[in-house]
Amino acid sequence: MERKKNISMAVIRRLPKYNRYLKELLRTDVDRISSKELGERIGFTASQIRQDLNCFGDFGQQGYGYNVKELLNEINGILGLAKEYKMIIIGAGNIGQAIANYTNFERLAFNLAGIFDVNPKLIGLKIRDVEVKDIDELAGFLKATPIDIGVICVSENSAQTVCDMMVSNGVKGIWNFAPVDLEVPKEIIVENVHLSESLLTLSCLMNDRTYS
Known part of the structure; x- marks a missing residue:
């Protein structure tokens, strides 16, 4: 996924929080989640969720939400966790x-x-x-x-x-x-x-x- 340029540090500093909550969702067998539901868990608005993730590409589908495992894998890649x-x-x-x-x-x-x-x-x-x-x-x-x-x-x-x-x-x-x-x-x-x-x-x- 191609990353946009000039992403703010505020967005980057929120990524570890996405990582933490998405891992918790997987542990509780949640397969998909909407931006509204994810925002309620994290404490962000649905609009903030969509804006943050849009900085890195198109995630999720309208009417379906986000595939939790796929989104976590994308976030992990952005965070550089694909290597040691x-x-x-x-x-x-x-x-x-x-x-x-x-x-x-x-x-x-x-x-x-x-x-x-x-x-x-x-x-x-x-x-x-x-x-x-x-x-x-x-x-x-x-x-x-x-x-x-x-x-x-x-x-x-x-x-x-x-x-x-x-x-x-x-x-x-x-x-x-x-x-x-x-x-x-x-x-x-x-x-x-x-x-x-x-x-x-x-x-x-x-x-x-x-x-x-």
């Missing part, structure tokens, strides 16, 4: 270990190939059979093992250095948990997960509701 990814985690602290222990990533074909840290107390520790290696081994590891995604779970002061090392060794996607905006070449994709910013957004929305 190798990823590494830099920083084996609390956040790094939590990510390493999240088994759902493997079910989505994101395979953890390595974990690195600077702390001697963590080096040698095994997290789900992956041994934490010294950060000094990172460059050599990347030269020997092509990696798609690098997960940054280090301090603000170390994040850019770690990012530069990964980018210079062929990593094309960065999942950044450090509270800093990274500088990368335009061809590198960065997805920031700034936990404090997310919490402050929640706080702002709660405060706005209090005074509205």
Whole structure:
């Protein structure tokens, strides 16, 4: 299915939600669903559903709705889930270990190939059979093992250095948990997960509701 150009980030960020709800529909033996019914489950309007999906092609049939399995397969293809990814985690602290222990990533074909840290107390520790290696081994590891995604779970002061090392060794996607905006070449994709910013957004929305 040919994808239209200039699709907004708002639409792209809604795709994982479609993926989650469509998988739940399959688990409950729902074979087809209308845009109205899907919208009621997700919390979107039927018009929003149709507009979002129209960005990627013509899905569904008037009077029939969407074939759930076929639509899920299309969404998975758009999300890039038709292939496997190798990823590494830099920083084996609390956040790094939590990510390493999240088994759902493997079910989505994101395979953890390595974990690195600077702390001697963590080096040698095994997290789900992956041994934490010294950060000094990172460059050599990347030269020997092509990696798609690098997960940054280090301090603000170390994040850019770690990012530069990964980018210079062929990593094309960065999942950044450090509270800093990274500088990368335009061809590198960065997805920031700034936990404090997310919490402050929640706080702002709660405060706005209090005074509205």
